[in-house]
């Protein structure tokens with residue numbers, strides 16, 4: 001399933017990020033805020049369990065989140081989406097997957113992996129602002145599957161049709177959430193219109 005989360009606030013904030021004159025501080029702030037707005041939709045179908053509690057007034061049978069949620073940012077740029085989502089989902093645990101895309105071949109290379117204990121039974125949310133060729137997302141999905149993850153969703157800010165297709169073909173059961181589906185990739189594998197290199201814009205490395 002592909003879901004593009006359309007909302008006027010998401011559209012407005014993404015437009016600010018796309019502007020080439022948007023500086024590092026505003027870029028980070030807008031990404032953080034959009035991730036928070038996306039958290040509501042990406043958590044809509046999380047499983048609940050019944051619990052008996054006591055309010056100050058009476059006993060009450062109610063519900064709370066039933067499963068651990070593991071957020072998996074793909075380093076570096078995925079880090080920019082962590083706080084916005086984690087602030088809203090109280091039970092979240094955070095894994096890290098370090099990948100960089102070779103600028104010539106566009107192939108992803110792994111340089112770091114660290115997981116909490118319960119990946120197998122958790123709802124796993126892989127986050128990365130950019131879904132371009134889909135190579136990095138597919139590599140990250142393969143990595144969490146090796147940890148036993150079964151319930152996986154991919155949450156990106158901007159996607160290219162090529163990347164969506166690649167993930168749908170390799171991992172048809174993974175739900176994909178985007179804030180925008182852009183037009184295409186250019187000859188360098190960058191999303192058009194996109195927003196440039198997300199990692200460099202978040203961390204000021206160019």
Ligand SMILES: O=P(O)(O)OC[C@H]1O[C@H](OP(=O)(O)OP(=O)(O)O)[C@H](O)[C@@H]1O
Pocket residue numbers: 074075076077078099100101102106108128129130131132133134135136137163189197198199200
């Ligand atoms: O869909 P793909 O073609 O794999 O491209 C997308 C990947 O490229 C970017 O990371 P990059 O390699 O620039 O690393 P960085 O986050 O450290 O900048 C981006 O954050 C994704 O991880």
Ligand SMILES: O=c1cc[nH]c(=O)[nH]1
Pocket residue numbers: 077130132189190191192194195196197198199
């Ligand atoms: O447009 C793109 C493609 C890959 N990675 C980015 O950061 N931006």
Ligand SMILES: [Mg+2]
Pocket residue numbers: 077197198199200
């Ligand atoms: Mg980058």
